[in-house]
Amino acid sequence: MAVSAYPCRDADREARSVRCAGARPRALVRAVAAGSPADDAGFEPGCYVTSVGGLPVRDLIDWRWLTADDAVELGYVDLDGDAGTVELVREPGEEWGFEFDGVVFDGVRQCRNACTFCFMRQLPDGARPSLTLRDDDYRLSFLSGTFVTFTNLDADDEARIVEQRISPLRCSLHASDPDVRRDMIGRHAQHGIDALERLLEAGIEFHAQIVLVPGQNDGAVLVDTLEWAYARPGILDVCIVPLGFTKHQNAFDRSFDSSEAARAVIDLVEPYRRRALAERGSMWAFPADEFYARAFGPALLDNLPSAETYGDFGMFEDGVGIIRSFVDDWRAAEDAGSVERAARALRAAGARIRYVTGEATLHFLEPLVAQSPLSGLFEPLFVKNDYFGGNVDVTGLLCGCDIARAVRALRGSSAGRVRELFVVPRIVFNDDAVTLDDMSLEDMEKRAGAPLYVVSCNASDYLLEIIDLVGRIAQAPDRTNGSYYAR
Numbered sequence: 001m002a003v004s005a006y007p008c009r010d011a012d013r014e015a016r017s018v019r020c021a022g023a024r025p026r027a028l029v030r031a032v033a034a035g036s037p038a039d040d041a042g043f044e045p046g047c048y049v050t051s052v053g054g055l056p057v058r059d060l061i062d063w064r065w066l067t068a069d070d071a072v073e074l075g076y077v078d079l080d081g082d083a084g085t086v087e088l089v090r091e092p093g094e095e096w097g098f099e100f101d102g103v104v105f106d107g108v109r110q111c112r113n114a115c116t117f118c119f120m121r122q123l124p125d126g127a128r129p130s131l132t133l134r135d136d137d138y139r140l141s142f143l144s145g146t147f148v149t150f151t152n153l154d155a156d157d158e159a160r161i162v163e164q165r166i167s168p169l170r171c172s173l174h175a176s177d178p179d180v181r182r183d184m185i186g187r188h189a190q191h192g193i194d195a196l197e198r199l200l201e202a203g204i205e206f207h208a209q210i211v212l213v214p215g216q217n218d219g220a221v222l223v224d225t226l227e228w229a230y231a232r233p234g235i236l237d238v239c240i241v242p243l244g245f246t247k248h249q250n251a252f253d254r255s256f257d258s259s260e261a262a263r264a265v266i267d268l269v270e271p272y273r274r275r276a277l278a279e280r281g282s283m284w285a286f287p288a289d290e291f292y293a294r295a296f297g298p299a300l301l302d303n304l305p306s307a308e309t310y311g312d313f314g315m316f317e318d319g320v321g322i323i324r325s326f327v328d329d330w331r332a333a334e335d336a337g338s339v340e341r342a343a344r345a346l347r348a349a350g351a352r353i354r355y356v357t358g359e360a361t362l363h364f365l366e367p368l369v370a371q372s373p374l375s376g377l378f379e380p381l382f383v384k385n386d387y388f389g390g391n392v393d394v395t396g397l398l399c400g401c402d403i404a405r406a407v408r409a410l411r412g413s414s415a416g417r418v419r420e421l422f423v424v425p426r427i428v429f430n431d432d433a434v435t436l437d438d439m440s441l442e443d444m445e446k447r448a449g450a451p452l453y454v455v456s457c458n459a460s461d462y463l464l465e466i467i468d469l470v471g472r473i474a475q476a477p478d479r480t481n482g483s484y485y486a487r
């Protein structure tokens with residue numbers, strides 16, 4: 001499954017690598033480093049690598065495994081479609097010089113589950129195919145950090161994982177109780193748990209995820225699941241994320257939304273964190289940021305776990321520690337003087353920033369700004385996610401249509417007293433520079449009726465970009481449209 005029950009931006013790239021089952025794998029060369037062994041051998045973008053030492057290359061793991069030596073024989077197909085083999089040699093420590101398109105070359109493994117909470121089944125009609133791709137591929141788990149169920153592993157897969165030490169992997173655990181797990185993810189649930197147990201026995205390690213669904217795997221079921229996981233030291237840590245649901249379904253209408261419900265989860269997990277800290281030196285169990293935001297609301301900044309408790313922030317992509325990281329980055333920007341300098345620049349230019357953000361940032365971004373010199377000069381524009389609806393409120397899932405609507409409603413509201421600058425964090429765009437609803441920046445600007453400026457996601461970066469932006473606009477005050485990408 002994709003990360004955190006939400007669509008993963010990597011899916012856009014990997015969706016292109018879905019190929020016919022049974023087709024002989026081949027790795028499309030996207031770029032070749034100048035002067036590298038690949039370059040010397042005549043490889044060019046558009047060629048394919050088809051084998052190493054006569055063995056197929058199914059994915060990047062195979063590639064790394066099979067090319068560990070400093071002399072290899074590669075099978076290829078060139079730009080004319082001609083096949084052949086070539087010897088490559090490199091100096092010790094030298095890279096081969098290939099950049100491939102994607103990380104799996106024989107097609108992404110599809111999911112065979114029927115999770116009640118699957119986000120991909122809750123998308124609006126017309127969502128682009130890469131968003132509806134329901135992958136469940138252990139290679140992507142290792143290479144890209146997606147969580148998988150192991151319900152589609154066969155004996156060869158397990159043997160390969162052990163032989164190539166494909167570890168740690170990320171496991172969608174959800175519940176240790178077989179009946180609850182079956183109810184949640186479908187009839188192959190036990191196959192996945194059995195595979196997990198065998199791989200643990202063989203020394204493979206795991207990061208586990210629990211998508212917490214009210215009334216299904218919370219409360220006593222969660223206690224049992226945490227006990228089960230803690231008893232297996234190969235499960236390195238566990239994150240607990242709340243069910244995400246959209247308006248395009250009718251099975252769910254709540255997900256630990258109240259302060260009491262969110263607090264109950266934190267309180268239930270806390271003893272495991274303390275025990276793990278004492279016995280293993282890390283917190284081990286990590287409730288996602290949403291639980292803290294909902295539990296503490298306006299008092300969030302006073303109740304957020306410290307950076308130290310997040311260790312290496314290994315669950316960051318799953319929504320664990322993002323708020324702490326953002327807050328600490330903002331404080332660092334204050335210490336470095338960037339907040340003060342941005343305030344001075346905006347005041348001098350008679351400008352005000354409207355910073356597009358998801359409603360999930362309300363309880364930390366608003367107080368940070370209000371307590372800073374940017375108060376009144378930098379105003380978060382909390383955009384309601386109407387495209388997905390439900391409880392989807394993070395910035396990374398904002399869509400172009402909602403951003404454009406929010407900007408359009410505000411543009412010109414300052415009646416000429418100050419110049420409003422609408423800035424959008426880059427995270428709302430994928431690698432192809434379109435939003436989740438396939439809008440480009442230019443599309444959004446047209447619909448919003450105002451120029452939009454794309455900036456980085458961290459305050460320490462985007463405040464410097466805003467200072468630069470204000471300076472540029474001061475030099476070209478007549479600029480009324482067009483797009484500006486911060487460096």
Ligand code: SF4
Pocket residue numbers: 001002005111112113114115117118119120134135136149185
């Ligand atoms: S059905 Fe379950 S495992 Fe499959 S993609 Fe959806 S959430 Fe992931």
